[in-house]
Each structure stands twice: as C-alpha cells, then as structure tokens.
Amino acid sequence: MTVGTGGYVVERQELETFLTLAEELHFGRTAERLLLSQARVSQTLKKLERRIGAPLFERTSRVVRMSPLGRQLYEDLAPLHARMEAAVARAKDTARGVDGELNVGFLGSGAGTLTAPILAMFRERCPHVEVRMRETQFQDPLGALRGGDVDLLFTCLPVEEPDLTVGPVVINEPRMLAMPLGHPLAGRTSVSLEELAGETFFGVVNGAPAYWWDFHVPPRTPSGREIHRGRAVASFQELMTLVATGQGISPVVASVEKYYARPDVTFVPLRDVPSADVALIHRTAGVGARAEAFIRAVEDAIAANGGPAPY
Template identity: 85%
Template sequence: MERQELETFLTLAEELHFGRTAERLLLSQARVSQTVKKLERKIGAPLFERTSRVVRMSPLGRQLYEDVAPLHAQLEAAVARAKDTARGVEGELNVGFLGSGAGSLTAPVLATFRERCPGSEVTMRETQFHDPLGPLRRGEIDVLFTCLPVTEPDLTVGPVVINEPRVLALPLGHPLATRASVSLEELAGETFFGVTNGAPAYWWDFHVPRRTPSGREIHRGQAVAGFQELMTLVATGQGISPMVASVERYYARPDVVFVPLRDVPCAEVALIWRTAGTNARSEAFIRAVSDTVAANGGPAAY
C-alpha cells in the first residue's frame, strides 16, 4: 500500500465524504476517487459502499481501518519523535489542564521541566467539560492534566498529581450551605448539572452521580460546557454541583459556598497523553511530572 493510498483511505474512513476528504488532503475529488478505486483493486474487494448521498465503510473496509489506523499513528509518532530527537527538545509544548490542573504541583513541575529543557517553551491551555479529551486527541495539546477516571484505549494515564476530597458547591443561602458536611444520600431531589456529549459518560457519572448510594434519583438539569459557566449557574441558584476541594482555594467567590461531601471517593488528577503521540518534549515533561511527584512524596493533597 502506497503512502498516498493509505492516507486517502484513512481520511475517507474518518470523513465518509469525498469532498471533505479532498479538502483535507488538498486533492481533487476525482483524485481521491481514483486512489480509492486503485486500492480496492489491489485488495480485491470494495472498501466503501457508495450511493449518491451516502458513503459507508464496507465490513472489509472497517476491518482494514481497525488494523491499519493504529499502525499509521505509531509510524507518524515514531517519525515525529525521530525529528524531535534530531533537533533536541527545543520548541513549544502545549500543556492542557481542566479546572485547577496540577494544583500546587504546577509551579514545581514547570520549574523542573524548564531547568532540564531550557530551549522549550510551555503554553498552558484550559480544556472544558463539554470536550475534556478532544483537544488532546486532535493534537491541540501534547499532554493533559485532567480528573480521573480516564479509560480510553488511545490514551495513556500517567502519574497522579493530586488526590483530594470532594466538596459540594452551593449558592449562598441554600438550606445546606451552613452544614459542616453533607452526605450524598441527602441530595436526592436536588438538581445537579448535565454535560454535552463530548465527555465520556462514565467520567461525568463519577463526578456527578445520577443516584444516591441507596438508589434514589438525583436530577440532572441544564448541560454545562465550561467551569466558569458552572460556577455562575450555581451562584444564581439553578443547581448545585460536586467539585474537588481545591476549587475553593483557586476559584472562591462570595456567592458560592463549599461544603465537604461525605461518602464519596476522593478525586484524582493525573497527567495523560496520546499513547501513540509522544515526542521528545512531551516525554521530557512526563519525566518531570513523575520526578516532581516523587520528590513531593506522592500526589499533592488538598
């Protein structure tokens, strides 16, 4: 399989549209069609099912995609790593973070990395609830500090940097706002917030459960896209939300009260990255995170 055939096949498998595939590859639609037909002749069977309106992968095409796509990603990553190694680790590293990121370990992690890689520039980019993993997958960021759990086959979970209790964010004046602590069981009938479809369901359900421990329903209200939007909705009395305890330190505001939550597991924040997408800079950063956590005696605690 020639390189152009492979890239055309993979792109069409992702887009399922000849026009968009041609735009991504900077080719004509006719060239895309010719390349696919040539590859199908080599294989000996159709890889796509085409109609005047729809392009679908054939069962054989789906099998080929599942076999070839990971190998292609690994090859591209290997070439990128070789290029990075050849020119050293100089260049920009984009580090994503959700919420407070690595918390108190952020500064020492960055200091360690910059000391080891003085020619590298670190850019911090905030991710949002509605698409917490998308920027990493799309290559907009190289590594990401985010809340666990993350169980995605194409992503690697690295060192845990924070392990902290969770709290309940309530609007000032809420009946539970003066409590010393609150049990999850007491929240049946309260309104939590939902999220748009970009976040894995298991991830959102861990942080914003649908039911109390005894099985009583917790209502899901308005979907939120970002953290500041969530805080504003809580402050205006449109719902309440579980959060990590460090939010009170980094995002305190006078119209939101934080009350400790009992009977819920602690939250962990870890560094994650694309399994087939590391390079010399990101690998140096991963080592800096691991070494900083070890020097700290383990994950930071609130």
C-alpha cells in the same frame, strides 16, 4: 550504574531491586516492576545482604518490612539514586537537543500546587523548549489531546480510553458540594450524597464521556435514588454562575473552592463519594522527546513532593 558505599560497589540491579522492594514491600510487585522473576529478586537481595553483612528486610510468609539498617540504607540511597537518574535524563535531553514547543493542556487547576515546581524542573532540564499551557473545559475534556491541540493533558480521572494512556497522578482531592448562600444545607460540617435525592445537579454539554461525568456528578445516591439533572453546562465558570443563581447545586473537587471561589457560593464537604485524582494523560500512540522529558519532570516533582499533592 554503580554506587560506591565504603569500598563496596552496589551494582545497578542490586540498587534498583533494593529500592523497589523498599517501596513495594512485596516480592511479587517488585518482580513485576523490574520485569524479573521473584526468585531473581530474592537472590539479588540475599547477595546484597551477604555483602553488607546484615539483613535489610524482615520477612515472614505474610509480611515484608525494612529492618532498621534497611531503612537507614534506603534513606541514604534513594535521594542519591533520584539525583543520578535525573542527571542521566538531563544528559540525554541535552544530547538529543530537545527544543521547540510543548503544548500542555489542563482542566481546572491543572497540577495545582505542583504546577510551578514541575515547570521549573522542566525548564531547567530543557531550557530551549517553550511550554504553552492551554486550558480545557469539561464539555470536551479529552478533545484537545485527541485532536493534537495539546501534547499532554492534566485532567481529572477516571479516563478509560484505549487511545489514551494515564500517566502519573499529581493531585488527590476530596469532594465538596457547591451551593448558593442561603441553601438549607449551607453551614453544615458535611453532607451525605444520600441526602441529595430531590436536589438538582447539572448535565454536561455533549463531549465528556458519560462515565466521567457520572463519577463527578452522580446521577443517583448510593441507595439508588435519582438525583435530578437540570441544565447542561460547559465550563467551571458557567457551573458556578448557575449555582450562585439558585438553579442547582453540584459536587466539585476541593480545589474549585480555592481557584473558582465567589462570594455568592459556599462549599460543604461531601461524604459517600470517593476522592478524585488528577493525572497527566498522553496519547497511547506515543510521545516525542519533549513530552517524554516533561513526563519525567512530572514524575520527579511528584517524588520530590513525597507523592501527589493534596490539591
């Protein structure tokens, strides 16, 4: 692949090296992404700079920055490169005759606000593939993917399973505390997890990995004080009903307030806990042409959005 720039043709390796270094601002990480040596990355960049006639990066022993010219070139080339890559991907999909049915699982709000752009992009590229969205529950968040009921899955991280591969992150969400109206903590501007020793959270019906539930519903405060776990739950709707009826409170991702709101439950921002990511997961054993095309659509929708959606 080449790109013409005022009489000079940028070769594919020069283009990819420049764009990757502009994103990473680190020669080592750039080399890892491109499967090249750092020396080759440096040589390719110097060749490009010599032919353009000015430095594209300002580099010292500690830091790498784009020069004003480099920033200008990146802003000009990055959208063009993305369009070219998308065009090639669409051509490949058309040539392979990608068609049939693709089952995509989702937990909670799925890809959130990126869901519609992802589906629109995929349908434009693969008009003969029918996408079926299938909801999963946190009683067994990975079972549908493992069992082959879905080909791909949007679900909350962490996922640390050798038979499953974590793909692109689509959402980054802050955490909230769901509680019934009238709870002593209701109306606070925020709540610390450390304050919740003695409160009752919920367990989960067998099926979710213990580390996964512990991340989302911690069993202890940061100082190690125990947080009691009450009834086991299987779905968001069940969780919200138990919260509303005063049987406990629960950490949730912020999108729950938007997509599962009810008048008898209120939410307060929760401190002392990391934000939560939602990613696209697939079986490590491999994916077919339909799933590959969908993964590319997800990656391109994320790039067009400027990165993962807030939620």
